[in-house]
Amino acid sequence: MSMLSQEKEVFWPPADQLLEAAEQIRRRLGDWPAGSKQWRICLSTPDHPSQGDLIVGGGLEKPLPEGVGLLNLEAGLATLTLNGTDYALKGEWSDDWPAALAAFLDCGFEPHDALVLALAWRAANLDELDAWPVDFSIFPTVANLPAPPSKPFPPCPDRLGLYPVLPSADWVERVLDHGVKTTQLRRKTTDSGDLKPEIERSVAAGARHQARVFINDHWREAIKAGAYGVHLGQEDVATADLNAIAEAGLRLGLSTHGYYEMLKALHFKPSYLALGAVFPTTTKVMPTAPQGLSRLTGYVRLLDGVVPLVAIGGIDGSVLRQILSTGVGSAAVVRAVTEAADVPSAISALQHEFAR
Known part of the structure; x- marks a missing residue:
């Protein structure tokens, strides 16, 4: 377990009472690997801010130096500015939020995720x-977002089960069979001549088998083909027409990589959330470090009953039982199916884990 008081300055100026409170909280959060970065919570502005400083209040003009964060909390709004991005959260918080923030940073969470947890912390x-904070009713919400679609996205089953993510209509037809x-x-292409038949075949296969076929990214083509749903990444929310997707009656799945992104995604009332990457994956470049089973467990405890959840990232038959032991209702797989020596046997074995 990482120890707050060992060989690092947690608060500046030194604040013994806050450090003691932070250590008390940290001891109750369980065993977490040390984070790859060290952060210092500055209760006043240092003369020479350095990378890893999170400065409470003000005293710095934007743009901030790389790796230096500015944190303002007032009138129910907490805003963290870090590396050119503003993370704004609405809610209430307890007086010991700085101690809680230090504890969650020590657990290896990025500052915007640690701030979410600190605001949800109660004595x-x-x-x-x-x-661990798991009372969803007291978690903050993300501020300054556009309104969600006026028409809600249709719901998904709470437990979507085995969820292969596949590169072609051939593969979709094969696994549904x-x-x-x-x-x-x-389908990672922008060639409309390729996309249209691939999506249409996949949607048709879903209709034949009464199966749920989601289309990654290509929401316009998915609407035209009458797909069951669309899956988008965080970066796509700002550019996709969510109203058009909802009006067409498609379900929406959104990728998330931590607490802040989960809260942001929930604002748009999606049909499900994907939580990842749980383990290292080579199928795509990930914006964050692997989440691990402990974080996945915390996410499921927080959001179970709020929205259907899908675990994703580096999942195969060797870890699926551990994944499902967290209570998550679905697991996305890629290579566990597409690189299997015997695809029918691989699918059968994976399905068996869900039936246990």
Whole structure:
């Protein structure tokens, strides 16, 4: 377990009472690997801010130096500015939020995710057997977002089960023939001549098998083909016409990589959230470090009953039982199917884990 007080300055100026409170919280959060970065919470502005400083209040003009954060909390709005991005959260918080922030940073969370947890922290958590914040009703919400679609996205089943993410209509047809009921076509091309038939075939296969076929990224083509749903990344939310997707009656799945992105995604009322990457993956470049099973467990405890959840990233038969032990209702796989020596047997074995 990483120890807050060992060989690093947690608060500046030094604040013994805050450090003691932070250590008390940190001890109750369980065993987490040390984060790759060290952060210092500055309660006043240092003369020479350096990378890793999170400065509370003000005193710095934008643009800030790289790696230096500015944190303002007032009138129910907390705003973290870091590396050119503003993370704005609405809500209420307890007086010991700085101690909680230090504890969650020590658990390896990025500052914007640690801030979410710090704002959700309450002193009463220390009285619980597991002190981790999981009361969704007191978590903050993301501020300054556009309105969600006026028409809600249709719901998904709470437990989507095995969820292969596949590169072609051939693969979609193949896995649906073997009894899979949820899948995604991830066709990485901008060639409309290729996309249209691939998406149409995939959607048709879903209709034949009464299966749920999501289309990755290509929401316009998915609408035209009458797909069951669309899956988008965080970066796509700003450019996709969510109203058009909702009006067409398609479900929406959104990728998330931590607490802040989960809260941001929930603002748009999607049909499901994908949580990842749980383990290292080579199928795409990930914007964040692998989340791991401990974080996935915390996400599921927080969001179970709020929205259907899909675990994704580096998942195969060797870890699927561990994934499902967190309570998550679906797991996305890629190479566990597409690189299997015996595809029918691989699908059968994976499906068996969901039936246990």
